[in-house]
Amino acid sequence: MSKTPQAIRGTQDIFGPDAEAFAFVVETFERVRKLYRFRRVEMPVFEKTEVFARSIGETTDIVSKEMYSFEDRGGESLTLRPEFTAGIARAYLTNGWQQHAPLKVATHGPLFRYERPQKGRYRQFHQIDAEIIGAAEPQADVELLAMADQVIRELGIEGVTLHLNTLGDGDSREAWRAALVEYFGAVKGELSEDSQERLDKNPLRILDSKDPRDRKFVADAPKIDQFLSDDARAFFGAVTSGLDAAGVKWTRAESLVRGLDYYRHTAFEFIPDEGSAAAGALGSQSTILGGGRYDGLMESLGGHPTPAVGWAAGIERLAMLVGDKGEAPADVIVVVEDDSLMAAGVTTLGKLRAAGLTAEMIASGSPRKRFDKAVKVGALSIVGLSVRDGETNLRIKAEGDMADRVEAIVR
């Protein structure tokens, strides 16, 4: 007797209503993505490790401790993708997709991060993803955000707001960063232990620290707006006025930053409003969709400077917010109440399916209980096949025109 192997920690076997909610998210995304004319791409699940290490940033937690990396049999270091953007950027460069620029692409699938699992957070998780590559104009940001907004609305998710910020261009961002280091460095002793560490590693992150010791300094911290170049300021202005024109509601979030090194200019997250049902459902995993502009990424992979914007959203998190998506009942259940009618049951089943009705058969277990079983399952109609006085008896139980439809097919 061998023990049954367990599922890997942080992976999920999604079934039933959860699987329906998951599929609903993907189907809605696919529909909206076509409305906006984003082209579908399928990407490899693994890449050379350097694809992620060079683009995401060697010092980020994702690269330094959360990647599933391994050597293949040829001795090459490969990594299960922890995000989509880097792989899509690599594909853009290696496949000559420049010829299609500006290129709007969308995809979805599994991602892998070695993190501690918790609510709405898994080691194998799934995202929907949209990118516009080779477009420097703020209009691209607007287009991308309008699409994100529509996806969320069509999913029926309420109480979620677009939080928007700009990180400026490379120089603005560096100047801001330096100012933050100086500002927080002066009060280092009073900051939380985590933030003291963030001071050299990731100073922007002090801004969204949850620790009250940090928060009292955050309000008066230097703002990115003080460091924006005229161009960066104009760019952000164009994005915000474009969003207004598109009817996308947003709020300025001055301390919103991105975790990955490659972001420039626009940065955004869709976050549930405090106290909303959505916020309660997600626990501490508040962001349901996040992204921004990554004009510096292509260069880090050895390509020409190429402007781009993108976002990704966790399917599991979205699925938690779309409500219960029950599995649809069958149009018809064929009940074979006597084993001698098995062939007739199979034939009937075939006719129904050929006519486009969803159908399944109940023909096992105690013959007497089969009909009750069908009633319990809850189909729109039930076709019962039984033997009465030596004759085959066909009985249809259904409401209204469904009865007529089924009648016409099976008689």
Add this chain to the structure above:
RNA sequence: GCGAUCGUAGCUCAGUUGGUUAGAGCGCCGGUUUGUGGUACCGGAGGUCGGGGGUUCGAGACCCCUCGAUCGCCCCA
């Protein structure tokens, strides 16, 4: 990587200060009843109490380790 709570049938859970063959409801299977139908009754299968070690005459209950889940922190979608 850090902290807290939890882990008993397929599911939801009982299980008294450690004390005989570990229980219930639902679900599943079978029988009877009803007989154009979601009834009722009876019976059955299914658990080495997450795994390993320890304390004890005796552990599902106590201790240690481990695996997993949940909720936070870090980080992030």
